[in-house]
Amino acid sequence: MSDYPFFFTWTAQNAAKPVELTGGEGAWFTTADGSRWLDLGALAYQVNAGHGQRRIVEAIKRQADQLCLSTANAVYPAKTELANKLLAMAGPGYAKVFFTLGGAEANENAIKIARQVTGRLKMISRYRSYHGATMGALALTGDWRRPPMEPLIPGVVHVRDCECERCAQGNRPGATCVQGMARVFDETMRAEGERTTAAVFLEPVPGANGAWVPPPDYWPAVRAACDKDGALLVADEVLCGFGRLGKPFGHQHWGVVPDMITVAKGLASGYATIGAVIVHERVARHFDANVLACGLTYYAHPTSCAAALECLSLYEDEQMFGNAERLGPVLLRELDAVAARLAVPAHVRGLGLLAAIAPQAPLDRWTTLSAELAARKLSLHVEAKRGTAIFSPPLCITEAELVTGVRSFGDAAVAAFGGK
Ligand SMILES: Cc1ncc(COP(=O)(O)O)c(C=O)c1O
Incomplete structure (x- = not known):
């Protein structure tokens, strides 16, 4: 049995890999081990306004x-x-x-x-x-x-x-x-x-x-x-x-x-x-x-x-909806670039700041990808499982953060699925 006195959701308890959140700002959150994660998932798709919003x-x-x-x-x-x-x-x-x-x-x-x-x-x-x-x-x-x-x-x-x-x-x-x-x-x-x-x-x-x-x-x-x-x-x-x-x-x-x-x-x-x-x-x-x-x-x-x-x-x-509209094509462009780097075919789709890439790779490689994303120094929070990686960053993310984040994801994806 896991050491925690509460249940984790949608998982076998022994398989849960919790992170201890300590705070965050904008598109970033921090964890108790001192890491700073770029949140390309808005936690569970909810942090549209971004982290650390004092208002x-x-x-x-x-x-x-x-x-x-x-x-x-x-x-x-x-x-x-x-x-x-x-x-x-x-x-x-x-x-x-x-x-x-x-x-x-x-x-x-x-x-x-x-x-x-x-x-x-x-x-x-x-x-x-x-x-x-x-x-x-x-x-x-x-x-x-x-x-x-x-x-x-x-x-x-x-x-x-x-x-x-x-x-x-x-x-x-x-x-x-x-x-x-x-x-x-x-x-x-x-x-x-x-x-x-x-x-x-x-x-x-x-x-x-x-x-x-x-x-x-x-x-x-x-x-x-x-x-x-x-x-x-x-x-x-x-x-x-x-x-x-x-x-x-x-x-x-x-x-x-x-x-x-x-x-x-x-x-x-x-x-x-x-x-x-x-x-x-x-x-x-x-x-x-x-x-x-x-x-x-x-x-x-x-x-x-x-x-x-x-x-x-x-x-x-802060005109955040406009930012999402403006950055949507950037997100798709960057994901297309990731797809072009991969040895396997990959389907890219999305609208605004919700997009996905689905490389046709065996599921065990997806486990490798998720583990790799979590272990990186520049930690990236991306929902990557069951054959699809989904991107839904806070709407306040900057273009530079988005581009850097997706390119880092691309490096991890090439490592997991093989590159051209
Ligand atoms: C489209 C959609 N509807 C409903 C829900 C359920 O929302 P909640 O978890 O707040 O009950 C979710 C949660 O992910 C969702 O994505």
Whole structure:
């Protein structure tokens, strides 16, 4: 048994390799052994605003001094201001926010809201997805984390995703394959029974499952399929939201208006635990006269709201979403250069500051790569396992840091997979 008195997540306890975090600044974090790591993963995709942001810490302190305790249906300025800010970011038509403590709970409550509003049971999501670890969110999840826990909540159907890596059309505008991929939703809704689907849950770009960017027409086609059947469309923006893809919300790249948007991670950049469901007026109005059968003791905790508000201001003041948009092509260029150095073929893809490289190499070489990354003097935090390395640095990273980091990763990848 490991020496630690608590569990590590998503791992056998004897295989856990913890690091002791001591702090950080910008795109860097420090550990107790004196190392300084370049954080090319934003820890677990949440530190969008960067490490060591004193403004957020001070906002939490001020709020704690003023009002630290609350109850779900109390009101206070930070809660109202944050809700208004989120509605404004989502765009015209959004009317209400439901607060949660994180991403899984946001999806959990979106499931409940969709079922209450439509009176329907079924949900459709994709195999290439992660929506959270609670029973409803895990039922939506398509990846390896779901099967060990089945049976989960009933009524969830999974469909295939865009597979641009297998398609000669790539993800170019006007790709005809899109209609086929989006038709999967239409066909599944009909096969499952017309007008029985409550909602479709999609990540704008499946994040932890490899930064798969859909073709431009994909989201509008899924929206059309939902409209035809009367199903709601939920954008899971837990990972893609708050500038990760270079826009406030990822789905805004494709001009669609989801019925609900679920968020967490970058909402307070990990400085406090908070998530939310941002609900369109056409859904929210159902609860004017019907009981909203959802609730949490720590709903909209004052210190979490204060942290999120300050985090959103910081994004604006330091134009971090713009930085992500500007550096996205740099990240892809550098990853293409890494791919060109490798002896094995590698697929590169991404949008904004979320990108992936997938060298076609045996999995044991990936273990070598991860060990090598961790052991380097210039430590790099990169999610590199199961055949894909994913890059999602804090949005405040500089171009020089990004380029140096990806090139160092390239050296480690050449050492692990072989170079040309
Ligand atoms: C797209 C997506 N949805 C939901 C979640 C779950 O969020 P949380 O871990 O805050 O419950 C995650 C977490 O990685 C995620 O990436």
